[in-house]
Amino acid sequence: MDALQCLYSRVSTRDFNDKPVSSADVAEIVRAAGAAPVGMCRYADKHLTVVKNEAFFKAVTAKTPQVEGRREAPFYGARTLIVVSSKLSDAPAIEYADAACIVYAMALAARAKNVASVYLWGFLKTVRADEKLLAALDLPEGYSPLSALAIGYTDEELKLSDAPRHTLSLNEVD
Template identity: 35%
Template sequence: MDLKQAMAARHSVRAYAAKQLDEAALDVILRAGCAGPVGMGRYENLHITVVQDAGKIARISQATQKVTGSQDDPLYGPPAYILLSARAEVDAGISFVNAAGVMQNMALAAAEQGAGSVIIWASSQGIEQDAQLKADLGIPAGYKAVLGASFGYPAQTDSTLKDMGMTISVNRV
């Protein structure tokens, strides 16, 4: 699958098969994240946490429910969850931009590997508000949770491709 196909195929997945991501697929996803654009090339300002333990994923879901007020599973039952954390002293704006670029690379790589993802911003807020959960996830001291996403194989195959047309208004000056 080439990049254009991956972009057209990538969509938010909100139901996952019980199967864990293959190690080879997860490696491709993580390497794609590590190749993501980061301001001034300061990759040391980010940290990636991969969560595959069902109990910890359930705790992240519960923490996210506290933020959203929803009783539904806000993570959609994934076999894997990936969190991006950033050094707390780095400007929040650049941390979010860096995390978004890294996460988009991982989402595209997941699509290319036949997996899916859905970005859940509120999950990082839930983790950040639960000091014990943050510690149990091994987030390094001095880092703040900024962006998380669920990853896994879709429960149902969806071969629908996105329209690659101009869907956002554009002006040229």
């Protein structure tokens, strides 16, 4: 798979099976975070947490509204989660942009390793609002969890693609 094929073949998975991701693959995916661009080069303000704690997954799931017939939200059966946290910045919202770049870098690395993934944002509102859940992440002082990538495997085929699956509107200014 070349770089463009990897880019075009990334897809959100919302039905993970129980197969665990190897420590070597988790390490490679986490390493890819260091390839992401970060505003003002403030890598020292970012922090990653690999979460495999069953009790954490259960507690968050219990607080999440479910849709009948769909895999349990918000983790969809994933058993490994990488949370991206940041110190809050004086430049409005830049830490959210940083987190997005970091998650995306990890999602591409996951795809390159044939590991399925999904970007998760919504559940962190629940975590930030719950002292116990927040404490369970054991973050260094001053960091807030902003985005996450759930990783794992799926029984669905991870297809290879040579084109993007979505189209954005475009105008040109000459």
